[in-house]
Amino acid sequence: MKLKIIAFVTLILMFLxxxxxxxxxxxEITIPKGANGRAIVEYLSDDHVxxxxxxxxxxxxxxxxxxxxxxxxxxxxxxxxxxxxIDILTRGGKSDIIVTIPEGLTIHETxxxxxxxxxxxxxxxxxxxxxxxxxxxxxxxxxxxxxxLFPDTYSFxxxxxxxxxxxxxIVNFNHHLKGLDLSNPDSVNKILILASLVEKEARxxxxxxxxxxVFINRLRTNRPLESCATVFYVLKSTRPNDYQNKDIHxxxxxxxxxxxxxxxxxxxxxxxxxxxxxxxxxxxxxxxxAPADVDYLYFVAKGDGHHYFSKTYRExxxxxxxxxxxx
Numbered sequence: 001m002k003l004k005i006i007a008f009v010t011l012i013l014m015f016l017x018x019x020x021x022x023x024x025x026x027x028e029i030t031i032p033k034g035a036n037g038r039a040i041v042e043y044l045s046d047d048h049v050x051x052x053x054x055x056x057x058x059x060x061x062x063x064x065x066x067x068x069x070x071x072x073x074x075x076x077x078x079x080x081x082x083x084x085x086i087d088i089l090t091r092g093g094k095s096d097i098i099v100t101i102p103e104g105l106t107i108h109e110t111x112x113x114x115x116x117x118x119x120x121x122x123x124x125x126x127x128x129x130x131x132x133x134x135x136x137x138x139x140x141x142x143x144x145x146x147x148x149l150f151p152d153t154y155s156f157x158x159x160x161x162x163x164x165x166x167x168x169x170i171v172n173f174n175h176h177l178k179g180l181d182l183s184n185p186d187s188v189n190k191i192l193i194l195a196s197l198v199e200k201e202a203r204x205x206x207x208x209x210x211x212x213x214v215f216i217n218r219l220r221t222n223r224p225l226e227s228c229a230t231v232f233y234v235l236k237s238t239r240p241n242d243y244q245n246k247d248i249h250x251x252x253x254x255x256x257x258x259x260x261x262x263x264x265x266x267x268x269x270x271x272x273x274x275x276x277x278x279x280x281x282x283x284x285x286x287x288x289x290a291p292a293d294v295d296y297l298y299f300v301a302k303g304d305g306h307h308y309f310s311k312t313y314r315e316x317x318x319x320x321x322x323x324x325x326x327x
Contacts, residue, residue: 026075026076026077026078027047027048027049027075027076027078028073028074028075028076028160028164029043029044029047029049029073029074029076030072030073030074030154030155030156030160030164030168031043031069031070031071031072031073031074031089031155032071032152032153032154032155032172033071033098033152033153033154033155034071034153035069035071036066037057037060037066037069038057039175040069040089041053041056041057041060042175042178043171043175044056044076044085046171046174046175047078048078049076049077049078049080049085050080050082050085055082056082056085056086058082059082059083059086060082060086063083063086065086065090068090069086069089069090070089070090070091070092071154071155072092072155073155073156073157073160074088074089076088096157096158097117097118097119097155097156097157097158098153098154098155099113099114099117099119099153099154099155099156100113100152100153100154101113101149101150101151101152101153101154101169101279102151103151103199103278103279103280103281103283103284104151104199104200104278104279104280104281105149105151105278105279106146106233106236106237106277106278106279107126107129107144107145107146107149107237108126108236108237110149110169110279111125111126114156114165117156118158119156119158119160119165120162120165121162124162125162125165125166128145128162128163128166129144129145129146129149129166130143130144130145134163138167138170140170142189142275143274143275144275145166145170146275146276146277146278146279147192147193147195147196147275147276147277147278147279147280148169148170148173148192148276148279149166149169149170149173149279150169150170150172150173150176150279151279151280151281152172154168154169154172156168176282176285177285179282180285180286180289189275190272191285191288191289192276192280192285193272193273193275193276193277194212194215194216194272194288195212195276195280195284195285195287195288196276196277196278196279196280196284197215197225197227197229197230197266197273197277198211198212198215198280198284198287198288199278199279199280199281199284200227200229200232200233200277200278201227201228201229201299201307202284202287202307203305203306204305204306205283207306207307208283208284208286208287209287209290209291209292210291210292210294210296210299210307210309211287211299211307212284212287212288212291212292213291213292213293213294213296214294214296214297214298214299214309215227216288216291217295217296217297218297219271219272221297222270223270223297224266224267224268224269224270225266225271225272226266226267227266228253229277230264230265230266230267230273230277231253231257231258231260231264231265231266231267232253233264233273233277233278234260234262234264234265235257235260237277264277294309295311296309296310296311297310297311297312297313297316298310298311298312298313298315298316298319300316300319300320300323301323302323303323308323
């Protein structure tokens with residue numbers, strides 16, 4: 001009889017702990033706009049807010065509340081029971097500022113958007129993105145967060161620090177990275193660099209895999225990438241004080257521009273630039289991982305956002321002459 005009583009009390013205690021677990025601290029989490037139930041529980045799991053992903057998804061299905069989960073910033077206790085969490089997530093977070101970070105922006109351009117919304121100190125934000133101690137805390141072996149601030153729509157609070165906002169962007173990047181088939185995780189930075197070039201060169205989704213393959217073909221044949229986007233990056237980001245504002249926003253490069261002495265100038269240097277030149281979207285990342293099966297080595301802009309692709313240098317020169325005359 002005593003054993004039955006002990007077992008009964010134990011079950012009651014286990015249930016109470018599940019219902020209202022011991023407070024193990026709180027963590028601030030931002031759920032991006034449009035995230036589904038699976039994505040949300042992965043965010044919660046990464047920050048140790050949920051104990052079991054399958055359990056959370058089970059209760060989400062039982063309650064029928066998946067479509068009612070709201071984006072926003074939440075301060076959540078670790079290891080709360082799923083029913084409690086689902087209730088909180090359907091009521092909404094404390095955020096009131098929606099921010100969209102478009103694909104193809106640099107750290108400086110992303111900082112401009114966030115600063116205009118009154119969310120960050122621009123100078124501090126930019127400095128954090130190259131702060132080696134801070135980057136190591138994010139468990140990244142890189143020199144700059146250029147390219148890692150994932151483009152998406154976010155819901156932020158003015159109470160969040162610059163550090164918290166950057167972490168949210170990085171967590172979202174890591175989340176999307178899980179959806180890509182990366183056989184070698186160590187190659188992430190190289191893939192990101194190449195994807196950033198594709199992002200800046202391509203305007204249409206169907207051309208991203210083709211442009212990615214052109215760059216890969218040129219790397220394999222030891223040719224310089226000759227991406228105009230990398231030279232524009234030098235003009236706009238790495239040496240802004242050397243140029244007039246009218247030059248920073250120009251759309252056509254000169255012969256002088258192509259001779260700029262910079263490791264980012266892919267007209268003068270073989271291989272990839274030292275770091276990404278922008279934050280690419282999911283489409284460009286996917287294009288680099290699964291490029292088109294073509295043997296093109298060149299492309300030229302037609303002037304309408306599309307490109308003409310060539311296999312030989314002679315054909316490329318003819319295309320350049322033809323489309324430059326039409327512009």
